[in-house]
Amino acid sequence: AxxxxxxxxxxxxxxxxxxxxxxxxxxxxxxxxxxxxxxxxxxxxxxxxxxxxxxxxxxxxxxxxxxxxxxxxxxxxxxxxxxxxxxxxxxxxxxxxxxxxxxxxxxxxxxxxxxxxxxxxxxxxxxxxxxxxxxxxxSCNTTGLLRTLSLLDKAYKIQNAYVTIVRRAADPGDSKTGPVNGLEPSVSLPTHHGVDVKSVLPWIDITTMAIKASTTLMHIQAVVVKLGKEVSTDEVLDLFAKAPRVRLVSSKDGIKSTNQVMELARELGRDRSDMYEICIWSDGVKVVGDTLYYYQAVHQEADxxxxxxxxxxxxxxxxxxxxxxxxxxxxxxxxx
Ligand code: NAD
Missing domain, CATH: 3.40.50.720 (NAD(P)-binding Rossmann-like Domain)
Incomplete structure (x- = not known):
């Protein structure tokens, strides 16, 4: 049944x-x-x-x-x-x-x-x-972080992670929150997002900060992770390419911003034009020594x-x- x-x-x-x-x-x-x-x-x-x-x-x-x-x-x-x-x-x-x-x-x-x-x-x-x-x-932001951090931890053992989140101010259909014209830092630090990651993976050393921005489409997370070993950028890209519910996008393909990610979602013809995957800019992934830097976009209504x-x-x-x-x-x- x-x-x-x-x-x-x-x-x-x-x-x-x-x-x-x-x-x-x-x-x-x-x-x-x-x-x-x-x-x-x-x-x-x-x-x-x-x-x-x-x-x-x-x-x-x-x-x-x-x-x-x-x-x-x-x-x-x-x-x-x-x-x-x-x-x-x-x-x-x-x-x-x-x-x-x-x-x-x-x-x-x-x-x-x-x-x-x-x-x-x-x-x-x-x-x-x-x-x-x-x-x-x-939450949507924590889900986004866990999708990639859980894999990185399994593959390379995360030493620590620092994430800055640029949050959407409201959902597209909302008219009760803001800001509608400005950037609003979350001043109570560190923000709850890192704490929430630890509710699923308690051993991850993660700290988060967040800024609310006047956009409704998506969040962007700028992630800095110190890995347990030195790896190449290509190796990390390969890991992300195979990861469940992670999609690599590229500014070279014309996806330079969250509005173009959502345009791609509309092109895919999904229910409500939802982007279930966390989108990582492949040309914005970089490893220097044992430190990995990347940007990922989160469709808060869908992931x-x-x-x-x-x-x-x-x-x-x-x-x-x-x-x-x-x-x-x-x-x-x-x-x-
Ligand atoms: P929403 O306001 O869009 O929807 C909530 C719904 O619940 C509305 O239809 C409302 O009428 C109804 N409701 C209100 N009080 C009720 C009650 N007492 N009994 C029954 N129904 C009631 O909210 P949402 O954005 O869908 O968020 C729902 C949950 O999902 C929250 O915990 C939120 O934090 C979480 N969440 C939201 C997002 C997002 O970006 N919107 C992303 C991930 C998780």
């Missing part, structure tokens, strides 16, 4: 998780939750997704002519796994509900690691969530989506990590 997945919170991440899960042959979306009858509730209904709402919201949905399948509690009861995509810090209140119903649940990076005690990344620690009732898929699918398989003990990564990739049109 297919794993029954309920998606709680149908925003930037939730709607993408619902689409990605519905493309797998070993799991199905049994419902999503919406609190208000917005255009997204209408597109979800048009896509055939059963919509569950808080009891007090039923009249508003009926008035808007959107069919309601039941309450949020009904969806929790019907699911094997709930992927909780509610805004950060809403998770704790739902965790109690999932616990009471005896259901498995995945939380997102806006929640604290302590909520679940285990955090997830497909390449770095797939097996840590094996059979677990609760796990947490780390955690395949990880949520893999996390479901790990928690339900469906298959090993590399098999799950390959299966998810195939279903989502990711090359490797």
């Amino acid at each position: 297919k794993i029954k997945v309920g998606v709680n919170g149908y925003g930037t991440i939730g709607k993408r998780v619902a689409t990605a899960v519905s493309k797998q042959d070993d799991m199905e979306v049994i419902g999503i939750t919406k609190t208000r009858p917005t255009f997204e509730a209408k597109t979800a209904a048009a896509a055939g997704l059963p919509i569950y709402v808080p009891a007090e919201s039923i009249p508003a949905f009926e008035k808007a002519g959107i069919a309601v399948a039941g309450t949020v509690d009904d969806m929790i009861a019907a699911a094997d796994v709930i992927v909780d995509c509610t805004p950060g810090n809403v998770g704790p209140e739902y965790k109690e509900k999932y616990q009471k119903a005896g259901k498995k649940a995945i939380f997102q990076g806006g929640e604290e690691h302590g909520l679940t005690g285990v955090s997830f990344n497909s390449t770095a620690n797939y097996k840590d969530s094996w059979g677990m009732q609760f796990s947490r898929v780390v 955690v989506i395949p990880e949520n699918v893999d996390c479901i398989r790990s928690m339900c003990k469906l298959m090993e990590g590399p098999e799950s990564v390959a299966k998810t990739n195939k279903a989502l049109g990711i090359d490797h």
Whole structure:
């Protein structure tokens, strides 16, 4: 039987998780939750997704002519796994509900690691969530860092890593955050991103800083890593070229900036023009002695989506990590 997945919170991440899960042959979306009858509730209904709402919201949905399948509690009861995509810090209140119903649940990076005690990344620690009732898929930035740092650590043993993150100010569909014209340094140092990497790979010595920039498309991470041995730039490029969910791009091919990375994503014709892979500029990778420098771009709306699918398989003990990564990739049109 297919794993029954309920998606709680149908925003930037939730709607993408619902689409990605519905493309797998070993799991199905049994419902999503919406609190208000917005255009997204209408597109979800048009896509055939059963919509569950808080009891007090039923009249508003009926008035808007959107069919309601039941309450949020009904969806929790019907699911094997709930992927909780509610805004950060809403998770704790739902965790109690999932616990009471005896259901498995995945939380997102806006929640604290302590909520679940285990955090997830497909390449770095797939097996840590094996059979677990609760796990947490780390944030978009942390997912990006783990994709490449976990491989570098395995191959060359990382001595330390310093990362500067230039963060997007808001998601493209958002109008509530900024800055809309400026650069805003995160002054509380070091930023939480490095700490979050350690929630998955505790032994990595990493420090991060971040600057919010007036862009919505992607984050860029400028990474400096001291490796345990001297290697050539070509060797590192070869490692990145073979890495799962990592894509090499080149300014020589006309990809000089994040807007061109997203133009490539549109050309690939994926759902919502998503770039699931972490994009590394091949001509911006350089090793000097034992120190490696590179830039990578993170599509914040998309990179955690395949990880949520893999996390479901790990928690339900469906298959090993590399098999799950390959299966998810195939279903989502990711090359490797
Ligand atoms: P969002 O605001 O786009 O979506 C959240 C959804 O939850 C909305 O549909 C909202 O109506 C709904 N919601 C709000 N309160 C609710 C409640 N009490 N019960 C049920 N539904 C409720 O948020 P998002 O960007 O999708 O973020 C969701 C989570 O994913 C957060 O933990 C966030 O940190 C994490 N995350 C976000 C991004 C990103 O760049 N957007 C990337 C990675 C991880």
